Every structure is written in structure tokens, then in C-alpha cells.
Amino acid sequence: MKHLTDEEITAIATLLSGERLGTFQAMAGSTRAAVALHQEMLQLAGALMSVTAVVEIALRKSSLRKARPFAQPRFQNSASRASTHMRRCYALFQTAFARSAALVKESA
Numbered sequence: 001m002k003h004l005t006d007e008e009i010t011a012i013a014t015l016l017s018g019e020r021l022g023t024f025q026a027m028a029g030s031t032r033a034a035v036a037l038h039q040e041m042l043q044l045a046g047a048l049m050s051v052t053a054v055v056e057i058a059l060r061k062s063s064l065r066k067a068r069p070f071a072q073p074r075f076q077n078s079a080s081r082a083s084t085h086m087r088r089c090y091a092l093f094q095t096a097f098a099r100s101a102a103l104v105k106e107s108a
Helices: 006-015 018-028 031-070 078-107
Strands: none
């Protein structure tokens, strides 16, 4: 942060909340040092985030692999289920059509 001018440090400091900057100022002693410490913390957080993301993915994959034996297939015999469903829908349609036809005959 030595390459930044006092005006640039002031501009960066105005972007940070007072609480956040105050915490870093208490640790670092000056606004320039606080902004530098804040930037270092951002770089550290960024580096940790990539590690955290890889660990999260590995943990999720491992959990899914361990849980797979206990999972039930979502669509067992989906072709026969679809066929059964279509037969039920067709039967309901026929019943509804027959009732409608009977109502029309009665009202005529």
C-alpha cells in the first residue's frame, strides 16, 4: 500500500464502514496501515475461499456416494408406470365424457 497516495487511501477508507475500518485501525494504528491490513485480509479470504470450495465439493461428492446405497430409485419401471397412468387418464376421460353425454341427453 506504500504505492498509494494519501488521497487514494482516504478514498478507499471512505468505501469501508466505520466499524470495519475502526477494527483495523485499532489493530494497525493508522488509516494507511488499516487499509493495507484490510487488503491483506481480503487476499487471505480469497485464497481460503478457493480451498473451501474444493473441500465443499469433495465432501458433497463423498456424502452422495455414501448415501447412494440407501436411495430409492425415483422412477422404478417408468415405462409401466407411464402406461398405467395413461390407462387411468383414459378411463377417467371416458367416464367424464359419458357423464357429460348423459347430462346433454337429459337436458334436451
